[in-house]
Amino acid sequence: MSGKECSIHKDRKQKAVRQLCGCILILLFLILLTILIVWAVLQPKKPRFILQDATIYNFNVSAPNIFSTTIQVTVSSHNPNRRIGVYYDRLDAFATYHNQQITYYTVIPPVYQGHKDTNLWSPFIYGNNVPIAPFNGPDLRQDQDAGAVWITVKLNGRVKWRVGSFTSGRYHLHVTCPAYIPFGNVPKNGGIVVGNAVKYQLSRSCDVSV
Template sequence: MSHKVCHYHQKSKWRKLAVRFLSGLLISAFIILVVVLIVWAVLKPKPPRFVLQDATIFALNVSAAPNIISTNMQITVLSRNPNSKIGIYYDRMDAYAAYRGQQITFFTAIPPVYQGGKDVDVWSPFVSGNAVPVAPYNGISLCQDQANGLVSVTIKLNGRVRWRVGSFVSGGYHLHVSCLASIPLGNSNNINGGASMAIKYELSQSCSVSV
């Protein structure tokens, strides 16, 4: 009988130790989480800032009928981290060009990079698309652009970022960047309305950013 009582007390002792250990673990995790949230609230992370510096046009051909665009350009985009104590992981970034909301080039991947506080990175990806038909509802705008000798395209960068504060790294967030670029078509009397040689345009256009 005494053996059973002793065995019962031993199991009860281990159970109490396990409960105390788990309770301590949960309390420690809660305290760490609260500290991280407080630091996060004090630092107030700001989204990165982007500037479309220039675009080198190798081909930009517009045909009003049947509403077709061919694009081949190299863009230069500057990215700046405005935070002094928060780093940014760019895990995945894709660049492409759009015309009035319609994608007109393929996705171009930008290599992953870590951006420290106040750091600046410059990317120069190529974006291209050959004989891409424009949606009928954009046809009128395309005709107007051709007549005016100026086509407005939007450079888009979509990706996924994470924030780093000290040794803490957040989960992933979607990043959307939009940069408007007005590109001359050259001689508007030319039915192709295109640039046949590489021409570099200085833009220095600020981009809208959402995270």
Template structure:
């Protein structure tokens, strides 16, 4: 085969490769535009979380800087979207007091939430002899004496959105639920359940995605 023929075949291969690359880029661009159009038309909204209640089994200060906690919380999540499903991927629940974590992480298993569906979780969160700043131990004791404690229940995890057969990448999910508990208050509305007291809260949570 002559050198001219080889050059001709090499030129043809380059043209085919360029056309394939151009076609792939155009297809990817069109696919991305379609996804963005669908996304903007459907207008996905964040899930809505509510802290329904908290059952206190234990919340004690055993030293100025040591707190032990056992609490069961009930949290519900509602998907407000009519055409978008939500995958919750491994969520961690824990409690804080004055911005300091006082329990370990409790894991909520992954779950899929359909259109307009509601999911309810009732995890136990606890921490035994958790060291805290001395002023927080003193403050917790004072709050109990005053008849009310303000905890914060936090949930961190990741979510994915499902539109038809398309599933998005993972997005960070941060949920903050204030829990004002009238613990130690003689006029509290808690319900005694065995060795625990259950408080109805119905508190809306802030959600960041």
């Protein structure tokens, strides 16, 4: 009799475990289905960035591998979502040349971007006596002497998405803006003299990854 009771008790325990596992699987399925439906309804899109202009205050290769620059860039960010807001927790702006960083990080203060809103930032990015790779120094000087240079303005940081009262976790944001900057004859190259600097209108779309 005791053996039958043990067998019945074991069967009940296994049945309860199976039911519990089934409930967990159903709950996980419902959660994933809800997320999928919400994602499909909201149709989230990445922010769009445009490098509008660059004002050159200093751009100088003072030694074969020593570089100094001061550039003010204007970058616009547009949130294309109708139901999703964007928190920019932190953004660091800097410039690179041939994949090498040539300026320090400039911090852009945190900001919230509402639905369909556009933000405009004009940070100064600069570097004083920055050592650059031996193979980049001659190329940079050659580009400067030729009157034009390709640099890349980058913004790296973290963002959070907001839907109603819900705020997501942090996601890494990487923005890459190629910039072709002409030097030399200002009227010929389309620059605008601003005091002791020259401002160039660029209006270039940036690549954005989240």
